[in-house]
Amino acid sequence: MKKFTGLFLALCIGGIANQSALAQEKETALVPLPSLDDFTKGENGWAFGLGGGIEYESAYEGSDEFGFEVDPAGAVQWRSGDNIFYFAGEALGWRGLRAENWLFEATVAFEEGREEGDSDDGYLDGLGDTEEGTEIVLQARRAFDADWRYWLDGRVITGDNGNIGIFGVGRRFGEQNDGTGSELALVAVYHDSERANRDFGITASQAAASGLDETYLDSGLRSFGLHYNYRQYLNENWLIYVEGLYERYSSDVEESPIVRNNYEAELGVGFIYIF
Known part of the structure; x- marks a missing residue:
């Protein structure tokens, strides 16, 4: 769900867009946060966005291997007043604005697993x-x-x-109300023992097959870090986005033999065409 390089890139892109005067103010988004896609432009009814991007990211959680991956982007959305229902790839959800400063969201999504082949160096x-x-x-x-x-x-x-809890505080930059601009959030992530051992634990049978030490993790702090989002309209239909993530693992997670790097990082850039 992932750097300071992104900040620099976003500033450069933002400067170009402002100089060209292509990034015109759109209608009010449900909430003006760049981390939440809103293709409705303030209007009720259907909205469609389709595009893709390229990400440079960790090969798997705890990996010290990095690589590029091409990912689709966009969503089908239907807006009714302060409610948006959406289908985005492998997620189906709703978000609603209440009392101007409360936003609620519920999503059903498909979560991919980890494969042995995710490590080119054979660490899995x-x-x-x-x-x-x-x-x-x-x-x-x-x-x-x-x-x-x-x-x-x-x-x-x-x-x-298993279960994960994410708690954060964020700051939005820019004066736009159309969901563009940039946003920076400080987050803390917690996991229960089931999720912790699914991602970082090693059972007795896995230890025998891999040669790694058997490992069991308790529930608790998983990581803390920074999330960055940037959105900018290039013209009436094209939207550019930049997303960056840096999360530092807790000491308990670092002790897992699966974890070869004490952080997870991701930087992505892409474009979306809004119909």
């Missing part, structure tokens, strides 16, 4: 593939004012492979 050999699964995401955001300049966020992810 003998661990087998982790199971895919369905998860439910429940989220609430509370803005300090109607402009959503500062906000608090709480999210619970529960599903077939």
Whole structure:
């Protein structure tokens, strides 16, 4: 769901867009946060966005291998007043604005597992593939004012492979109300023991097959870090986005033999065409 390089790139792109005067003010988005796609342009009814991007990211959680990956982007959305229903890739959800400064969201999504082949250097050999699964995401955001300049966020992810809690505080930059501009959030991520061991634990059979030490993790702090989002209209239909993530693992997670790097990082750039 992932750097300072992104900040520099976004500033450069933003300068070009402003100089060309192509980034015109759009209608008011449901909430003016760049981290939430809103293709409706303030109008009720259907909205469509289709595009793609390229990401440079960790090969798997805990990996010290990095690579490029091409990912689709966009969504089908239907807006009715302060509610948006959407289908985006492998996620089906709803988000609604209440009392100007409360945003609620519920999503059913498909969560991919980890495969042994995700490590080109063979660091996952003998661990087998982790199971895919369905998860439910429940989220609430509370803005300090109607402009959503500062906000608090709480999210619970529960599903077939355990539970995760994400808590953050964010700052929105720019004066636009159309969902463009940039946004920076500080987050803390917690996991229960089921999710922790699914991602970083090693069972007795896995230890025998891989040669790694058997490992069991308790529930607790998973990571803390920074999330960055940038959105900018290039013209009436084209939208560019930049997303960056840096998360530093807790000491408990770092002790897992699966973890070869004490952080997870991701930087992505892409374009979306809004019909």
